[in-house]
Amino acid sequence: MELDDIEKLLEKYFEASTTVAEEETLKAFFSQKKVPSHLEQYAPMFRYFSNAKEERFTKSVPLKPRKSYYKWISVAAVAVLAFGVYFGPNRYRDYQEQKEAEFAYQETRKALNLLAENFGRGTEKMAYLNQFEETKQKIYNNN
Structure with a gap:
């Protein structure tokens, strides 16, 4: 060529x-x-x-079987998912009930504090009544 x-x-x-x-x-x-x-x-x-x-490769290559952890990982994932599906709604419902109970407790506490405050004012007025009663008894006893 x-x-x-x-x-x-x-x-x-x-x-x-x-x-x-x-x-x-x-x-x-x-x-x-x-x-x-x-x-x-x-x-x-x-x-x-x-x-x-x-060229040709003439050596033998020893093949070791691989350990497959994917099966066990998927089994564990399914177990966790099943656990969550089975116990999750109950725990959520308990949590919601606990929140509602806490809210009701706080509201009751506010109402009782308001009532105690008003009773405190009424007690002050009762002290004047008690003093009036003592004075009236003195007047009746002197006559």
Whole structure:
């Protein structure tokens, strides 16, 4: 093959637009002993590709079974979800009842405080009545 054709094929190769047949032509060209000096830099690359294609992996790879924790994680998630569905509404209902009881307690406390306050005012008035009663008894006793 002519040198110009090889240079054009190299350009196409580096632009990734060559066909498999053209790549085989380049490999065959660069596997020769005599390569032009300005193209010698590409020869090791194509020789490597030719050699790498023939290499095979011959060692055995020991395969260890993987421990699957996904099953146990999913079982635990289902258990937590079932626990929440079973006990969740009761706990929420208890919480709501407790809140309502607390609210009722606070309202009753306010009402009783208001009542005690009013009784306190009434007690002050009763002190005047008691004093009036004592004075009246003194007047009756003196007569």
